[in-house]
Amino acid sequence: MTEECFPDEFVWGVATAAYQIEGAVTADGRGPSVWDMLCRKEGAIWAGHDADVTTDHYHHWRQDVALFRELGVGGYRFSIAWPRVQPDGVGAVNDKGLGFYDRLVDTLLEAGITPYATLFHWDMPLAVYHRGGWLNRDVCGWFGDYAEVVVKALGDRVHHWLTLNEPQVFVGCGHYDGRHAPGVRYSMSEMLRCGHHALLAHGHAVQRIRAHAASARVGYAPMAFPKVPRTEADEDVAAAYRIFGSMRQATHWNLPWWTDPVVFGEYPEDGLRVFGKDVPAFPSSDLAQINQPIDFLGLNLYDGQVVVSGADGEAEVVPHPPGAPITGFNWPMTPEAMYWGPKFAYQRYGKPIAITENGVSLRDWPSMDGRVHDPQRVDFLNRYLRNLHRAVAEGVPVEAYFHWSALDNFEWADGFRERFGLIHVDYQTAKRTPKDSYYWYRRVIETNGAALLGVEAASAYTQRFEVERKRVASILEAFPNADR
Ligand code: FCB
Numbered sequence: 001m002t003e004e005c006f007p008d009e010f011v012w013g014v015a016t017a018a019y020q021i022e023g024a025v026t027a028d029g030r031g032p033s034v035w036d037m038l039c040r041k042e043g044a045i046w047a048g049h050d051a052d053v054t055t056d057h058y059h060h061w062r063q064d065v066a067l068f069r070e071l072g073v074g075g076y077r078f079s080i081a082w083p084r085v086q087p088d089g090v091g092a093v094n095d096k097g098l099g100f101y102d103r104l105v106d107t108l109l110e111a112g113i114t115p116y117a118t119l120f121h122w123d124m125p126l127a128v129y130h131r132g133g134w135l136n137r138d139v140c141g142w143f144g145d146y147a148e149v150v151v152k153a154l155g156d157r158v159h160h161w162l163t164l165n166e167p168q169v170f171v172g173c174g175h176y177d178g179r180h181a182p183g184v185r186y187s188m189s190e191m192l193r194c195g196h197h198a199l200l201a202h203g204h205a206v207q208r209i210r211a212h213a214a215s216a217r218v219g220y221a222p223m224a225f226p227k228v229p230r231t232e233a234d235e236d237v238a239a240a241y242r243i244f245g246s247m248r249q250a251t252h253w254n255l256p257w258w259t260d261p262v263v264f265g266e267y268p269e270d271g272l273r274v275f276g277k278d279v280p281a282f283p284s285s286d287l288a289q290i291n292q293p294i295d296f297l298g299l300n301l302y303d304g305q306v307v308v309s310g311a312d313g314e315a316e317v318v319p320h321p322p323g324a325p326i327t328g329f330n331w332p333m334t335p336e337a338m339y340w341g342p343k344f345a346y347q348r349y350g351k352p353i354a355i356t357e358n359g360v361s362l363r364d365w366p367s368m369d370g371r372v373h374d375p376q377r378v379d380f381l382n383r384y385l386r387n388l389h390r391a392v393a394e395g396v397p398v399e400a401y402f403h404w405s406a407l408d409n410f411e412w413a414d415g416f417r418e419r420f421g422l423i424h425v426d427y428q429t430a431k432r433t434p435k436d437s438y439y440w441y442r443r444v445i446e447t448n449g450a451a452l453l454g455v456e457a458a459s460a461y462t463q464r465f466e467v468e469r470k471r472v473a474s475i476l477e478a479f480p481n482a483d484r
Pocket of ligand 1: 017020165166169300357404411412420
């Protein structure tokens with residue numbers, strides 16, 4: 001690798017999830033999911049939106065793959081809808097549903113795009129929820145059976161698998177604060193039980209994948225919760241790393257509770273302490289079952305918390321300063337998280353890393369010229385990817401980067417308010433319009449990252465305003481001091 005770019009085998013990709021893009025919720029025998037149920041619940045989704053149609057990818061997937069091919073991605077991370085494959089969650093397999101992914105995989109391969117399939121991105125079959133969902137220990141075996149069906153069908157062509165997407169969110173938001181499907185507010189101990197079963201289900205799925213696709217590379221995609229030292233002084237770096245790997249509060253918003261059992265075969269001690277009596281009782285053999293070897297650790301990474309070593313040496317979180325950049329979702333923009341996140345995760349877990357999600361929501365719309373100009377996305381990505389490059393250049397084994405998202409889509413409880421895509425979608429017509437960032441990312445991919453390293457890349461889209469910008473600059477120059 002030269003300093004200017006990423007390793008030759010680095011995978012530049014885009015990511016989506018079935019429920020957010022597919023639509024066609026009753027087509028070809030698909031069963032209902034917990035999200036279909038939540039979408040029917042008054043007040044659950046922003047502005048009463050639902051995902052019955054969303055981008056209608058189920059009927060536009062060929063066009064979408066063609067756009068991904070033109071983008072030049074090496075990998076596409078998508079998820080498989082369990083209720084399409086097994087409408088009742090257990091038993092009968094719906095060949096039509098499975099057939100959709102079968103064709104998708106073939107078409108991706110023809111386009112030279114490596115499929116990365118996620119088995120679970122939150123759309124649990126409603127019938128499984130009616131049998132207790134994640135609270136019922138039997139779900140672990142059912143999920144294993146589902147994984148086996150999928151891997152038997154696709155494992156000859158799909159060599160990269162992810163088991164669960166963000167257990168912190170589907171367990172915590174779904175079963176504790178109730179914002180996500182199934183929208184219940186269990187007690188802390190019930191939520192932790194659900195979480196334990198999800199981890200166990202992960203273990204079952206890994207075993208089934210290995211049993212039916214011997215050469216598969218298997219990963220897991222938790223939310224990353226990166227920490228960023230405020231300065232690069234040793235004490236700040238050490239403080240940030242300490243917080244990254246510790247659990248100081250009884251909350252599901254952390255990485256170690258969800259990743260230590262997977263990689264080390266044990267829950268973190270401080271987590272057991274803070275959760276105390278709420279930790280579910282389970283047979284000790286569960287930990288070995290959860291601790292199946294994984295080949296890479298996925299990180300969904302959007303922002304990080306800044307940490308400083310305080311006066312008494314205690315690690316302290318520094319709030320995002322007032323007015324500092326935030327995204328459409330009001331998430332802080334913290335590009336350094338893309339350096340420290342993978343670095344700390346590798347330091348703690350020792351697994352190769354794939355950035356399974358990263359991106360930004362903005363209020364994009366087609367301009368009068370018919371194009372979608374999103375310079376803030378370009379700037380955001382330029383900053384984050386330069387930080388990723390720094391991690392890679394320093395030897396952190398990051399194999400892949402999947403931009404969230406390929407196209408605008410249904411953002412869960414926030415409906416269609418948030419637009420994360422490189423491709424704009426008009427939800428009334430299903431019309432796709434690649435945004436400026438799509439063309440920019442295309443150039444990044446084409447140059448294997450070299451295009452990131454010149455500032456021209458980020459400013460290219462505003463250069464046509466050169467004359468106006470000069471005029472404004474001269475106005476500013478005329479008033480060199482702030483008015484007093
Ligand atoms: C992640 C989810 C993904 C998407 C992004 C914005 O938490 O995994 O589906 O909603 O956030």
